Amino acid sequence: QQQVKQSPQSLIVQKGGISIINCAYENTAFDYFPWYQQFPGKGPALLIAIRPDVSEKKEGRFTISFNKSAKQFSLHIMDSQPGDSATYFCAASIDNYGQNFVFGPGTRLSVLP
Amino acid sequence: KAGVTQTPRYLIKTRGQQVTLSCSPISGHRSVSWYQQTPGQGLQFLFEYFSETQRNKGNFPGRFSGRQFSNSRSEMNVSTLELGDSALYLCASSLDSASNYGYTFGSGTRLTVV
Numbered sequence: 339q340q341q342v343k344q345s346p347q348s349l350i351v352q353k354g355g356i357s358i359i360n361c362a363y364e365n366t367a368f369d370y371f372p373w374y375q376q377f378p379g380k381g382p383a384l385l386i387a388i389r390p391d392v393s394e395k396k397e398g399r400f401t402i403s404f405n406k407s408a409k410q411f412s413l414h415i416m417d418s419q420p421g422d423s424a425t426y427f428c429a430a431s432i433d434n435y436g437q438n439f440v441f442g443p444g445t446r447l448s449v450l451p
Numbered sequence: 452k453a454g455v456t457q458t459p460r461y462l463i464k465t466r467g468q469q470v471t472l473s474c475s476p477i478s479g480h481r482s483v484s485w486y487q488q489t490p491g492q493g494l495q496f497l498f499e500y501f502s503e504t505q506r507n508k509g510n511f512p513g514r515f516s517g518r519q520f521s522n523s524r525s526e527m528n529v530s531t532l533e534l535g536d537s538a539l540y541l542c543a544s545s546l547d548s549a550s551n552y553g554y555t556f557g558s559g560t561r562l563t564v565v
Binding site: 372382429438440 | 455484496499507509541543549554555556557558
C-alpha cells in the first residue's frame, strides 16, 4: 500500500511536443505529491508539487493533474525541449513530522531535437 | 547560497568493510534525510534526522545507521558491506517537514562494493 506506480518507464518525444507521465498510488493517507527531475550525475530536484485539495497546478511549462477519486496524478510537460531530457520521479508522502517520501520507479524522458 | 554537499563523491570499498558518508545540509536546514538509489529498487528512504534526533527510519537492516550533529551536518554509516550495498546514496535537507518546504538533494555519493 506504500507503493507508487509510474508509467511509462521511458518516453521519447519530439521537440515541441507534450510529455505525459502518469503515477498511481494506493494509500489514501498520502497528502503531498511532488515531482522530481534528475539529470545524470546529479541528485533529484523538486520540479512541482500538489496537494489533493487541488485538481491541477501549473508552473510554466509543467502541469500536474490530480484525480483524487482514481488515486492518480500526472505530469504534463508542454513544448518539450531537449534540455528537459532527464529522469522524472513522482513521489507521495504523508504530511507529518518525520515523514518520508515514497518514490515511483522513474521515467526516462528523451526529447529529440 | 550553498547547496547540499555530500562527500566523498565516489567510494570503492571491499565486502565486509565499513563506510561513513558525510552530508552538509543547506544552512538553516535542520532536517536531513538519506536515500539509497539503485537501478533495481529506485529511491528508497533510509532515515531522517531532525535536531540530532532520528525521526523516521526506513526498512533497512541495522547495518545502516546515521547521526546528526549540532550544526545539522549528518553522517551515514554502513557496516559489514555487502555487494548489494553498491548504490548512489543521496542526502536531502529541508527546513523542517519536507512536504511543507520541499527537499533539496545533494549530488550523492556513489558507493561501489567489490
